[in-house]
Amino acid sequence: ETGVTQTPRHLVMGMTNKKSLKCEQHLGHNAMYWYKQSAKKPLELMFVYNFKEQTENNSVPSRFSPECPNSSHLFLHLHTLQPEDSALYLCASSQTHDLGTDTQYFGPGTRLTVL
Amino acid sequence: GENVGLHLPTLSVQEGDNSIINCAYSNSASDYFIWYKQESGKGPQFIIDIRSNMDKRQGQRVTVLLNKTVKHLSLQIAATQPGDSAVYFCAENQGSNYKLTFGKGTLLTVNP
Numbered sequence: 122e123t124g125v126t127q128t129p130r131h132l133v134m135g136m137t138n139k140k141s142l143k144c145e146q147h148l149g150h151n152a153m154y155w156y157k158q159s160a161k162k163p164l165e166l167m168f169v170y171n172f173k174e175q176t177e178n179n180s181v182p183s184r185f186s187p188e189c190p191n192s193s194h195l196f197l198h199l200h201t202l203q204p205e206d207s208a209l210y211l212c213a214s215s216q217t218h219d220l221g222t223d224t225q226y227f228g229p230g231t232r233l234t235v236l
Numbered sequence: 237g238e239n240v241g242l243h244l245p246t247l248s249v250q251e252g253d254n255s256i257i258n259c260a261y262s263n264s265a266s267d268y269f270i271w272y273k274q275e276s277g278k279g280p281q282f283i284i285d286i287r288s289n290m291d292k293r294q295g296q297r298v299t300v301l302l303n304k305t306v307k308h309l310s311l312q313i314a315a316t317q318p319g320d321s322a323v324y325f326c327a328e329n330q331g332s333n334y335k336l337t338f339g340k341g342t343l344l345t346v347n348p
Contacts (some may be wrong), residue, residue, distance in 0.1 A: 123279065132307050164325070164338040166279070177335060219334030221268050227279030 124148040125228035127212050133234045135201065142197040142231045144212030152218035153195040154225065155187060158209040170195060171218040202235045209233070248345045255316045255326045257342045259309040265331030271300055271311045274341070275322045283311070283324075313344075321346045 125146045134140050143212040146153065155167040169177035170189040185208075195212055209230040215224040247253050247277045263267070267288035272280035286293045286309075290297035293300050299312040309326050 125279070135294075139254070161340070163340050166335060179335075203296045213279070220336055221329060223281045225336075227281070229277065229279050234278070 123226045123228065125212060125214055125226050126161040127201075127210075127228040127231050128162065129231060130229065131232045131234075134199070135236050136202060138202075139198070139200045141199065141211055142212075142233075144228055146181075146193055146195075146212075146214040146226070146228075148214060148216075148226060150214040150216050150226075151192050152215045152223075153189060153192070154215075155185075155195065155197050156211040156213065156216070156227075158211055158230070164211070167197075169218055176218060199233075199234040200231075204235050207233055207235045242319060245330040245340070246343045246345070248347060249316050251316060251318060251346055251348050253316055255311075255320070255344060255346075257311045257313075257344065259311075259326035259339050261307050261309060261326075261328050263330045263337075264326035266306070267331065268333065269300070269302060269309050270327045270336065271298075271309075272325055272327065272338075272348040273320075273322045274325070280325070316344075316346050318346045318348055320344060 130141045142170050152171045157165045166179045167181045168187045173189050184201050188196040209232050211230045212228040213225045215225045239245045270285045271283045273283050274280045284295045284298050284300050286302050291302050301310045323341040323343050325339045327336040327338045330337055
């Protein structure tokens with residue numbers, strides 16, 4: 122275990138549903154990330170939070186809404202998704218958002234299927 | 237555009253052999269590189285990193301080589317074991333330490 126947990130591990134939702142992905146890290150880190158991993162595509166950064174403040178939004182559509190209530194928890198709220206949003210959504214954390222010095226630890230991911 | 241890519245999408249080796257996984261990058265501003273391992277059903281796991289002021293770095297059974305002249309990165313795994321079966325991908329920082337760009341990945345299969 123990496124110390125980063127994600128729930129649920131699997132999620133199937135319709136295009137009109139609203140759901141949320143949850144990530145929790147038990148490492149005392151201050152930076153948290155959401156990534157999207159699609160088949161046959163490289164890992165894509167979505168959002169970065171550092172000390173609860175969003176520092177990066179990588180041109181993510183507004184149907185994805187992140188929330189970081191504290192440094193240990195990160196949510197991704199989903200609304201009106203498209204089938205092409207089906208992917209593995211990975212959460213990660215690091216001590217700070219300086220990835221040149223601090224290692225990222227990834228959770229196991231949530232496998233999302235949009236019907 | 238700038239990208240990180242892999243020469244081989246799959247690699248199959250016999251247990252005990254050495255494995256070499258390659259990665260090409262095109263952003264000359266990149267000065268920090270990382271190799272990750274992702275096993276089935278798990279998130280990526282850091283293996284080893286290297287900065288551009290080095291051309292080789294060794295870990296336990298793994299070695300990363302960096303050739304800045306041809307913008308090439310490789311991961312060598314010595315005495316490959318079945319537990320090494322996974323997808324391996326590289327990442328580069330493109331000159332910024334606050335965002336990494338990842339390659340597509342190579343699936344390594346180790347045959348017993």
